[in-house]
Amino acid sequence: MIADDSSGVRRAFTDLVQSDSRMAVVGEAANGREAVSTVIAKRPDVVLMDIEMPLMSGLDAAREILEALDQVRIIMVTTFDLDEYVYEALRIGVSGFLLKNAPADELLRGIATVHQGNAMLAPEITSRLMARFSVRRQPDPSPFANGVLTPREHEVTVLVARGLSNAEIAAELYVSRETAKTYVSRILVKLGLRDRTQLAVRAHEAGLLRTGR
Incomplete structure (x- = not known):
């Protein structure tokens, strides 16, 4: 599932994800509240969640989702490199993060990685961030x-x-x-x-x- 307040970003991510035969987009959300309700209704394996969204931030939405559905894996998508929002996201149990300008293959690899139950952060990035x-x-x-x-x-x-x-x-x-x-x-x-x-x-x-x- 893709949660981002930009319709252009959602469309780009949807086209990219569905170019991989292993994956399908089961839902979209334009704000944090809609993200929570859509995840609970659709039960996706992985969520691409923007950090900054209206009505409810991606961080707050992720917190609610992870409290309600432990099996869902969330990747935070951000324009900020190693900011404090990312640290807090990892603290609440988000599986990793990606920059919005990440290469297409990195995004697809990240989704596959967290779907397999692994965290999507290189060890050296984790250590530096912590x-x-x-x-x-x-x-x-x-x-x-x-x-x-x-x-x-x-x-x-x-x-x-x-x-x-x-x-x-x-x-x-x-x-x-x-x-x-x-x-x-x-x-x-x-x-x-x-x-x-x-x-x-x-x-x-x-x-x-x-x-x-």
Whole structure:
């Protein structure tokens, strides 16, 4: 589903998405409120959501959608590069973001990526984004308090927040890639998070990279 207040943008995205035989556009929305109601009615797998829309911002719409339908994946589409809106979007569980002027193949690849359950942010972008904005917040260690994670899981969490892939985590800890993947999956379940990007946000906010603990 495509949510953007510009009919031209919606038309361009629709033509692009439907040029790929694996995909179909099941609905459109011109404002945030319409986006929420359309997603709930149509139940799309992936939503392309503009950040700035009338009546309700894309950020607020995404928040409502993710609270109502956990299985929907949202990609925020923005004209801003690594702004604070993007940080907040990742924090609430959005699966990634794209710039509106991104190449066509990047957009299609992004949709496929989040549909498969992965976050659509390169590790180096995630790390830079988290470092830029989380330092402005007071550390909040509560998600990691009370021994909810084992020492090894804490270690893996810090590596995820540093932007390491599963293969790089495996090399760092001298374990198999499958073991690293299992650690990450277990951590996400324990903390009730959607993906590793959201985990990176929580880790930075908790100050785990500042304390090394």
